[in-house]
Amino acid sequence: MPETQETFELLKNYVNELPxxxxxxxxxxEILSWNNQAINMLEIHEENIKKNDFGTLKxxxxxxxxxxxxxxRELIGLSKPYKASKKVASDNNVIVVLTESFQETxxxxxxxxxxxxxxxxxxxxxxxxGAKNDPDIAGKFIEQxxxxxxxxxxxxxxxxxMSKIRSGKLAPAKQKINLKxxxxxxxxxLQSHADKRKTKLINEVTDDYKIxxxxxxxxxVIQNLVENAIKYSPDGSTVTIxxxxxxxxxxxxxxxxxxxxxxxxxxxxxxxRVDRTKAKGSSGLGLSIVKNVIDLHGGKIEVNSEVxxxxxxxxxxPNEG
Ligand code: ADP
Numbered sequence: 001m002p003e004t005q006e007t008f009e010l011l012k013n014y015v016n017e018l019p020x021x022x023x024x025x026x027x028x029x030e031i032l033s034w035n036n037q038a039i040n041m042l043e044i045h046e047e048n049i050k051k052n053d054f055g056t057l058k059x060x061x062x063x064x065x066x067x068x069x070x071x072x073r074e075l076i077g078l079s080k081p082y083k084a085s086k087k088v089a090s091d092n093n094v095i096v097v098l099t100e101s102f103q104e105t106x107x108x109x110x111x112x113x114x115x116x117x118x119x120x121x122x123x124x125x126x127x128x129x130g131a132k133n134d135p136d137i138a139g140k141f142i143e144q145x146x147x148x149x150x151x152x153x154x155x156x157x158x159x160x161x162m163s164k165i166r167s168g169k170l171a172p173a174k175q176k177i178n179l180k181x182x183x184x185x186x187x188x189x190l191q192s193h194a195d196k197r198k199t200k201l202i203n204e205v206t207d208d209y210k211i212x213x214x215x216x217x218x219x220x221v222i223q224n225l226v227e228n229a230i231k232y233s234p235d236g237s238t239v240t241i242x243x244x245x246x247x248x249x250x251x252x253x254x255x256x257x258x259x260x261x262x263x264x265x266x267x268x269x270x271x272x273r274v275d276r277t278k279a280k281g282s283s284g285l286g287l288s289i290v291k292n293v294i295d296l297h298g299g300k301i302e303v304n305s306e307v308x309x310x311x312x313x314x315x316x317x318p319n320e321g
Contacts, residue, residue, distance in 0.1 A: 002026065004089040008033040021082070021098030025065055032093065041082055041098050042075075059298060060084075065094050069265065074101055076292050112155055112271055112284075116148040123148070158285035172214030172296050176320065179250060180205040182215075183241045186222045190230065198235045201226065204242040211248055212320045217293045222252075224286045225313050229254035232311070248299075249316035258307040267303070 001009070008015065008024050012035075015022055021038030025031055031052050039046055042057060054061055056077045064073050064084055072085035075098070083101035086094050123141045131137045183203045194201050211218070222241075229239040233256030240253045259267060263274045268291040271284040294301045298318050305311040 225252040253312040259305040
């Protein structure tokens with residue numbers, strides 16, 4: 001028996017009392033040991049764990065264990081958000097620790113919501129103290145209050161979307177979807193926004209191209225990617241949505257500012273923005289929701305980007321069955 005497993009089993013009584021979930025994996029991703037709390041958190045039967053069958057969580061756990069660049073990730077598809085972190089033992093077995101990440105989320109949320117609130121309060125106080133007597137300054141402050149209120153609305157909407165996606169009714173209701181018409185719907189919604197930026201939106205998807213996805217959730221993904229493409233491109237740019245490269249996949253390409261290579265892996269994290277001062281009108285939540293949805297579909301999202309040239313997001317979804 002590998003050394004770590006032996007220790008784990010020896011301490012099993014104690015390990016079972018811990019408020020955190022523990023899973024021990026062997027070198028080939030086979031499960032060796034676990035504690036009771038892990039079973040509760042993962043909402044699966046012990047029988048399935050014994051068979052190494054983690055259902056939809058399998059891919060997420062594999063990603064965590066096999067990807068050397070990540071040490072922790074959030075597990076989605078469960079009724080509560082859990083954070084899974086890993087520690088590689090000296091005999092190369094991997095211990096995965098599961099903890100509730102709700103506290104962390106609340107902390108981040110409060111921080112993000114407080115910023116626009118503080119700004120609104122400061123601006124309102126300044127108006128009250130006398131700025132209201134200067135029409136130019138008053139006009140500017142009122143416009144800023146309006147912008148901050150818009151930012152708050154965007155944040156709250158994004159959080160609501162996030163909680164909806166996480167709320168247990170997570171399992172995507174997958175069906176065959178005509179991608180071209182979905183893209184046209186998104187274009188219709190975003191056209192006036194694109195017009196203001198003189199940005200062209202091009203739908204290159206062929207008439208009969210089908211993807212297998214949850215209709216509402218995929219709307220959200222497409223809108224987010226196209227909206228970002230418009231937002232992070234200079235006026236007069238072009239955003240192209242096309243199918244491929246593999247069946248069931250599609251791409252959103254822009255000719256915008258691009259994303260530095262060092263930032264690419266971080267953009268899917270909650271509240272992450274490449275340049276916090278430049279990214280006006282952003283919440284930093286859009287792509288984390290997009291990634292959640294795509295993970296739930298068993299798909300993947302990749303990014304090709306060059307600073308100053310543009311960015312392509314490639315979404316690949318499994319085919320039916
Ligand atoms: P938001 O756009 O609300 O800030 P997102 O989660 O959608 O949040 O995006 C996270 C960050 O990724 C953005 O702040 C931006 O810096 C970067 N980003 C996203 N899409 C693009 C894009 N098409 N081109 C350049 N940067 C992008």
